[in-house]
Amino acid sequence: MSRDAAVRKPSLVFDRGAEWEGLAAFVRRPLAHAMLGIVSGRRRMGKTYLLRALVEQCGGFYFGATAGTETESLRQFSSALAEHAGSPVPFSFATWDDAMSYLFGLAAPGKRAEPLLVVIDEFPYLAKVSPELPSLIQREIDRCQVEESRMRMLLCGSATSVMGGLLASTAPLRGRAQLELVVRPFGYRAAADFWGVGDEPALAARLHAVLGGTPAYRRQFLADDVPAGLDDFDDWICRTVLSPFSPLFREARYLLAEETDIRDTALYHSVLAAVAQGNTTRGGIAGYIGRKSVDISHPLNVLEDSHLLRREADAFRPGKSQYRSTEPLINFYEAVMRPAWAQLESGQAAEVWAQSAERFAAQVAGPHFETVCREYVLGSGWSLLGTALGQIGSGVVTDPKARRQIQVDVAVVEPGSGGTRPSVSLLGEAKWGTVMGLNHLERLGRAREILAGRGMDTTRCGLACFSAAGFSDALRAEAERGDVLLIGLDELYGRAQPKPLLF
The missing domain is CATH 3.40.1350 (Trna Endonuclease; Chain: A, domain 1)
Incomplete structure (x- = not known):
């Protein structure tokens, strides 16, 4: 790829124009030294899809980590790198130190004239079992600021607290990144177009109030089961989100459980339920769950760091603020599903939904409409x-x-x-x-x-x-x-x- 060549976004990548341009500019920047980028965002946002498309357009090495031991993870990385390098036999690195040294060596100016794009996806899995890995990458990045290098490394992950910590405070990679990209849900208009309901605003608004702008929910979770129209919305809710046979049925629970800093999930669900019920101040949340305000500081901070809650300052009263849910599906779960969980598990979706009209309007659609x-x-x-x-x-x-x-x-x-x-x-x-x-x-x-x-x-x-x-x-x-x-x-x-x- 020529340094001046445009990196075109494939037509299969919906929206994401700003994110693509940021990534493409990072790859093609004519700098003779190594560059590091951090890509984060909650699961289901399409980060992997976006980065794989980037590697396909630019060439380079992509490695998707999985949960495993240090030995197994290093073995998988070695095998993938050998395949990328065209080696007839798998590499057998003894340590991550050896692996990183070899990887950065591939980007030496004597070996290539073009930038080498390296994407390590789900990096938190590797950092958890090999905590020295960020320091090893820092060492190579620092060395390649003195020596020339064509390395363009992107570390990606869904554990928002872990990815945010890579560049924080005294972390080894602090000050080393030239790109920090958070892949967020689609905005409400883009989401309507993605679901193909942009011509039906009343349907689009209801759909967004339940599922937000998470791209994976349409194709990976629902296999393109889209409401046929506003008249089909009630049936669609019952056959998808409220059906115990649907992947979306327990998704709100999984979203909370996936955050590494959340251990007492019952407490965190109670906090989110308090917000869904309209208790949006710190005191209101504490009162709802039966705790003192000082005792919920940590849960509130963790939910903020996980991008599941957002604290918004009052526009007219200094020092006052409110908490709002940022994930529509979790808010829908806490307001509509959790109170009737036993009924939903027994297949009474239509009955529960028929009884939830007032709650849906007051606790889900209304607050979400204000946000929109x-x-x-x-x-x-x-x-x-x-x-x-x-x-x-x-x-x-x-x-x-x-x-x-x-x-x-x-x-x-x-x-x-x-x-x-x-x-x-x-x-x-x-x-x-x-x-x-x-x-x-x-x-x-x-x-x-x-x-x-x-x-x-x-x-x-x-x-x-x-x-x-x-x-x-x-x-x-x-x-x-x-x-x-x-x-x-x-x-x-x-x-x-x-x-x-x-x-």
């Missing part, structure tokens, strides 16, 4: 605001006059700097199953008045109503006259374009 609305503003909806700065989040505005709290689901706040006051560009409310009317707009308007009274600049603050169920005629008429955005499912999924805010 914030994602929309962060992405394609940003152009509607007429501003280039701002932090997107949510928060609570306390109304002392009415003695109530106003929940703002979507907020764009620009922090002040120097002599500039902090300002608010957008206040929004999101409703999954409610037709929104003037009362929702009035509540947002009152929040804007309160924030202005606190000294925040609200002169260019628009109001937004997000609804999956629609808007009243009175609200639509008001939106035509004022600084109001109405965003429904068609706008969220790009099938309609809302008017930008005008001031």
Whole structure:
């Protein structure tokens, strides 16, 4: 592969344009020294598929580690490397030290003029049984900063805490990586296209609320069993996610068990169940599971590090924050499946689902819809605001006059700097199953008045109503006259374009 040649993304790799470009740039960068990259992300995200495609396009050596003893792992690596090198007999390295020395020797400038791409997948399996391996790679990387080398090494793994630790603090590889890529789930629009339901926003929104943007669920888990339409969604749920014969039935449990730092899974399930039930503050979670707030610090930190929970600061109350689930399937499991597990195991999926409509709307679809609305503003909806700065989040505005709290689901706040006051560009409310009317707009308007009274600049603050169920005629008429955005499912999924805010 020429250094200047473009590395084209195969058509079989769906989306992932930014990730592919980052990997391709890493491989073809014209540097005469060794380079290291770290690729991580939870399982089922398509990391292996992406990296195998990269090796096929660029050439190079791919090794997928498995759980095993140090001796067996070294034997497997040696055999794979011998095959790559074209050796008629397997290599027999006595130690990982010998193996790494030989591997980096293949990238010496005297042996090749082009970069050598080396991918070691599921690296945590190797590091667990051979903890010296990161130090050996560090030694070779450091040596190849003095000597010329064509090495382009990518270490990949699904154990997020282990992969994150490779570059942390005093870890041997700290400061050695030129690429750190986290492969995340598809965004809600890309997921709709991946499932082939982009033309049906109501179906796409429900599907994403249950399975999120995990690519493996469609083909590897469900063999392309896609809902035929919105009318088929209930039957699809019963025959897939809620069926004890489906691989997705126990997937939420496996996702939690796969994290190496999680040992007391019952405690962690209780924490996630608390969040699914709407207890999103530290105190609320502790109260739900019957623990003191200080006692749940470690579980919360582990779930954050594992990308299963996300802590979001309140946009209007410094020091306050809420926890939100980042994995829709786990949230669906905790809210709908876990409370009725015995019934589901006995094959009563249709009965359980029929009784779960309210819980699904309130605990799954509703909170997820709020997250999607914030994602929309962060992405394609940003152009509607007429501003280039701002932090997107949510928060609570306390109304002392009415003695109530106003929940703002979507907020764009620009922090002040120097002599500039902090300002608010957008206040929004999101409703999954409610037709929104003037009362929702009035509540947002009152929040804007309160924030202005606190000294925040609200002169260019628009109001937004997000609804999956629609808007009243009175609200639509008001939106035509004022600084109001109405965003429904068609706008969220790009099938309609809302008017930008005008001031």
